[in-house]
Amino acid sequence: MSKSLGSSVKSFFSKLFSKKLSDKELEELGDEFKLKLVENDIAYDLADVFSKHIIDELKERKFPIFSSNIQNVLVEEAKQYLLSVLPTEEVDLVKDASNVVSLGGKFIIMFIGSNGTGKSTTLAKFARLFKEEGLKPLLVCADTFRAGAIEQLKHHASALNLPFYSGKYGEDPASVAYDAIKFSEHNNLNVILVDTAGRAHVNVNLMNELRKIKRVIEPNHTILIVDALTGNDAVEQARTFLEFVGFDSIVLTKFDADVKGGAAISVSYVSKKPISYVGTGQKYSDLRHFSMKSYVCELLFS
Ligand SMILES: Nc1nc2c(ncn2[C@@H]2O[C@H](COP(=O)(O)OP(=O)(O)O)[C@@H](O)[C@H]2O)c(=O)[nH]1
Ligand SMILES: [Mg+2]
Structure with a gap:
């Protein structure tokens, strides 16, 4: 590439x-x-x-x-x-979370993105990372819409031997997320990772639902998950989620596959938000920091 x-x-x-x-x-x-x-x-x-x-x-x-x-x-x-x-700021969420936790606070990350982009998998990768750094993550499923969503995230939580919180299907996702924050406070958990529903990114109900969750839980950081293989649609997703929900950084998944890396540049350019990490495979350890500076150099000089 x-x-x-x-x-x-x-x-x-x-x-x-x-x-x-x-x-x-x-x-x-x-x-x-x-x-x-x-x-x-x-x-x-x-x-x-x-x-x-x-x-x-x-x-x-x-x-x-x-x-x-x-x-x-x-x-x-x-x-x-x-x-x-291009935004060249480098994001270190372990450092950010550790700082907040060391002051007695909790760090909340909300994951948003279209269906199948890798939200739940990436959330699990972050949970593993935070656990390794001695933090206490809670995996939260605030998708009460898609069949199997709760079981899927629960599966990741048990594979990682970490606590999990969810509501019931049909429940208001914002109130599930709110209850999850209360649960984390009672159980001494300090990094709360909130998974949300996907659907098509043009879905107005979804955008309203995500906005409501965000308003209720006030995340320290919101991550847009984008699949590097989706090309131009990735750009549209970045535009839509930025306009209707807002986010702080982007994680590009499936960066391991044979991608023409331009997606990294285009999604970051249209949203003016940095790419914080990239997903490089299906294993929990397949999550890497991203540096736009190194990436651009590699792209132009190799
Ligand atoms: N090769 C590869 N596959 C990934 C990566 N991230 C997620 N996946 C796969 O993409 C599929 C959809 O992921 P999932 O987390 O269920 O997406 P969600 O619908 O956004 O929650 C699963 O088969 C994951 O294993 C990645 O970085 N590389
Ligand atoms: Mg999912």
């Missing part, structure tokens, strides 16, 4: 500086470059803005045409630009 983009950037620049270019040629190259970005699953908006910016930059600047490191200089230019328009 990253290789094809890195080499296309280089071949783009090598064409560009073999001769002096007219506006028309610059425009054609801009379009070609934009297409390459889109092919790498980078959102159209970003690909468009990015290629326009680079073309404008090249129009203005003078470069020694026979310089051997010119491509590197320009890839560096592209890197600087990309990092200036």
